Amino acid sequence: MATISHAQPRMLSWSDRLILWYDHLKTPLFYLILILWAIICIAPLYFTLVFSLKPVANAYDPPLFWPIPFTLENFRDVIGALPLFPRWLLNSLIVSLTVTILRIFFCAMGGYAFARMEFPLKGFLFNAMLVSMMIPGQVTLIPAFLVVGPGIIRGGLKLGDITLPTGFGLIDNLGGVILPGIVTAFGVFMMTQFYKSLPRELEEAAMIDGLGRWGIFFRIVLPLSQTQLLTLALLTFQGEWNAFMWPLIILRTPENFTLPLGLNWFRGEYYTLISKVLAGSLFNTLPILILFFIFQRYFVQSIAGSGLKEG
Amino acid sequence: MTTPSTTSVILTARQKARRRREALTAYTFLLPYLFIFLIFTVFSIGYAFYLSFTRYNLLSPPQWWGLEGYRRVLCIESWFPRPENAPKPVCDDLFIRKALPNTFKYTAIVVPTQTLISLVLAFAMDQKIRFRRLFRTIFYLPSVTSSVVISLIFVWLFSPLGVINQIFHLKINWLNDPRYAFYTIMMVNIFTTSGTLMLIFLAGLQDIPITLYEAAAIDGANKFQIFRYITIPMLRPVIFFVVTVGIIGCFQVFDQIYVMTAGGPLDSTTTIAYLIYKWAFRDTTVKMGQASALAFILALIIFVVTMLQRRVIEGSGSVNQ
Numbered sequence: 001m002a003t004i005s006h007a008q009p010r011m012l013s014w015s016d017r018l019i020l021w022y023d024h025l026k027t028p029l030f031y032l033i034l035i036l037w038a039i040i041c042i043a044p045l046y047f048t049l050v051f052s053l054k055p056v057a058n059a060y061d062p063p064l065f066w067p068i069p070f071t072l073e074n075f076r077d078v079i080g081a082l083p084l085f086p087r088w089l090l091n092s093l094i095v096s097l098t099v100t101i102l103r104i105f106f107c108a109m110g111g112y113a114f115a116r117m118e119f120p121l122k123g124f125l126f127n128a129m130l131v132s133m134m135i136p137g138q139v140t141l142i143p144a145f146l147v148v149g150p151g152i153i154r155g156g157l158k159l160g161d162i163t164l165p166t167g168f169g170l171i172d173n174l175g176g177v178i179l180p181g182i183v184t185a186f187g188v189f190m191m192t193q194f195y196k197s198l199p200r201e202l203e204e205a206a207m208i209d210g211l212g213r214w215g216i217f218f219r220i221v222l223p224l225s226q227t228q229l230l231t232l233a234l235l236t237f238q239g240e241w242n243a244f245m246w247p248l249i250i251l252r253t254p255e256n257f258t259l260p261l262g263l264n265w266f267r268g269e270y271y272t273l274i275s276k277v278l279a280g281s282l283f284n285t286l287p288i289l290i291l292f293f294i295f296q297r298y299f300v301q302s303i304a305g306s307g308l309k310e311g
Numbered sequence: 312m313t314t315p316s317t318t319s320v321i322l323t324a325r326q327k328a329r330r331r332r333e334a335l336t337a338y339t340f341l342l343p344y345l346f347i348f349l350i351f352t353v354f355s356i357g358y359a360f361y362l363s364f365t366r367y368n369l370l371s372p373p374q375w376w377g378l379e380g381y382r383r384v385l386c387i388e389s390w391f392p393r394p395e396n397a398p399k400p401v402c403d404d405l406f407i408r409k410a411l412p413n414t415f416k417y418t419a420i421v422v423p424t425q426t427l428i429s430l431v432l433a434f435a436m437d438q439k440i441r442f443r444r445l446f447r448t449i450f451y452l453p454s455v456t457s458s459v460v461i462s463l464i465f466v467w468l469f470s471p472l473g474v475i476n477q478i479f480h481l482k483i484n485w486l487n488d489p490r491y492a493f494y495t496i497m498m499v500n501i502f503t504t505s506g507t508l509m510l511i512f513l514a515g516l517q518d519i520p521i522t523l524y525e526a527a528a529i530d531g532a533n534k535f536q537i538f539r540y541i542t543i544p545m546l547r548p549v550i551f552f553v554v555t556v557g558i559i560g561c562f563q564v565f566d567q568i569y570v571m572t573a574g575g576p577l578d579s580t581t582t583i584a585y586l587i588y589k590w591a592f593r594d595t596t597v598k599m600g601q602a603s604a605l606a607f608i609l610a611l612i613i614f615v616v617t618m619l620q621r622r623v624i625e626g627s628g629s630v631n632q
Binding site for chain 2: 015016018019022026027030031033034037038040041042044045047048051059060062064102106107109110112113114117118119120122125128129132135136137138139140141142143144145146147150152153154180182183185188213214217238241242244245248249260261263264267274277278281284285288289292293296299300303
């Protein structure tokens with residue numbers, strides 16, 4: 001007995017020792033890592049909350065961790081006294097909701113056609129869609145701006161006596177923010193993949209019963225794809241609610257800004273009122289946080305799934 | 312299209328009519344998508360390509376310029392030392408001098424750091440730990456918050472009198488000092504993206520069949536060997552995906568730079584994506600042709616780097632097997 005227990009430590013190689021150490025230390029080590037990163041993730045939002053509850057004059061003053069002196073003035077101003085903030089909230093809501101509703105509908109339509117119907121050029125169009133997803137947005141940014149706004153040809157295309165507009169004329173208009181986003185290649189692709197995995201029996205039964213393609217789509221396919229549509233809707237809403245670059249290019253007057261644009265503009269105009277920007281920032285964050293808490297499963301699945309499918 | 316050609320020969324008139332009707336229905340279903348696709352993808356790419364060979368400032372119609380736009384972007388004259396009396400070349404060296412090196416520096420620092428942090432976090436999350444759901448929710452918070460809001464908050468946190476300097480007793484002018492500004496933006500981006508990438512890694516880790524680990528343990532592999540020879544190879548496709556997404560994201564970063572520094576101080580945070588915006592929309596005389604040329608150069612760079620990266624990750628895989 002004694003000889004064995006004496007001999008054993010000598011037999012341990014350095015890597016075995018390392019593993020022993022690791023086994024002892026790993027649980028506390030992992031907790032330490034997780035807690036540290038959790039603090040890093042929460043801290044910015046926590047400081048934002050604390051300082052949005054302090055008066056404007058104390059925007060840089062200690063104490064850092066508690067709102068002393070305490071005031072609700074910033075939130076009151078954001079909701080009531082500064083008329084632009086509610087306006088921006090409303091604009092953001094209009095854009096995000098319109099894009100979300102149109103996009104899930106149009107993407108479902110496109111995906112259903114690719115998954116279930118036969119038509120000329122189908123393979124070519126599907127491949128073109130896949131390729132288009134790989135092109136960086138910067139390439140199409142300038143023509144997209146010209147088409148949505150002033151037009152490709154200033155003053156329109158003149159054909160004899162008729163002048164055809166070459167742009168939608170939607171500069172400084174929420175419609176211009178909405179238009180290019182109403183359907184995306186990614187969404188159509190996602191819905192195509194989903195419909196391909198869906199059993200055909202129900203649709204075939206409905207077809208025998210004499211229901212047309214549109215009837216099948218509205219009465220059977222759409223209700224069956226609720227979960228998938230909800231995932232696409234959440235991703236879309238989050239993307240549009242937080243969008244910055246495209247609205248920045250299209251919108252010009254502060255009354256028409258969306259919330260992210262407005263917050264950035266306000267920060268530039270009223271440099272000293274940073275506390276109000278912080279309160280406004282929380283308004284921009286809150287709806288997404290609430291959606292995230294309610295539908296966490298869908299967010300997580302959509303992110304996790306993307307890596308596995310394409311990887 | 313998938314029907315064998317033999318049947319198409321003996322198609323009755325009724326079948327033909329039905330096919331035509333189906334094709335028509337299919338195109339009605341696809342109409343919204345095709346409308347957007349034709350305008351904002353097909354036409355836009357073609358027109359951007361045309362614009363890249365023109366000089367266009369929105370005031371007068373585009374003027375054919377040939378390769379002059381590309382020449383001005385690349386500014387080849389500035390690569391070599393000039394004779395002293397030679398005239399200064401007519402070009403914009405902001406791309407070669409600042410945007411290109413900045414973008415590569417940014418990608419070279421942000422991609423490995425965020426990949427490593429998210430991998431470590433995912434690995435820690437994959438152990439038997441409590442409050443896993445809570446941790447997951449917290450880690451994902453920065454990713455759901457808008458990049459503009461995050462940037463606005465960080466501008467304030469990192470201001471000279473801000474919270475960061477107060478907590479750590481520093482006197483650094485994070486965003487107005489060319490030595491620190493770019494690194495501050497990098498930190499913000501690593502902070503925002505790591506949570507999402509962690510979720511992707513975690514899904515990948517949980518997808519590795521437990522039988523593989525058991526088999527390796529029976530064969531006498533120790534923990535480091537299991538990690539090295541099971542976990543990492545099995546995770547390779549996910550790593551490839553995360554690195555690709557990271558690279559593409561880094562090459563296109565815009566919001567944070569626009570809000571936090573607008574490319575300054577002294578162009579130290581000007582990246583390619585920001586430079587495209589600056590030339591096309593922000594400069595007093597907009598240079599839409601030159602900006603289009605740069606957009607195509609950016610697309611080419613992203614394509615080449617992604618392909619190279621694929622080679623590297625797949626290449627290292629074949630050595631092991």
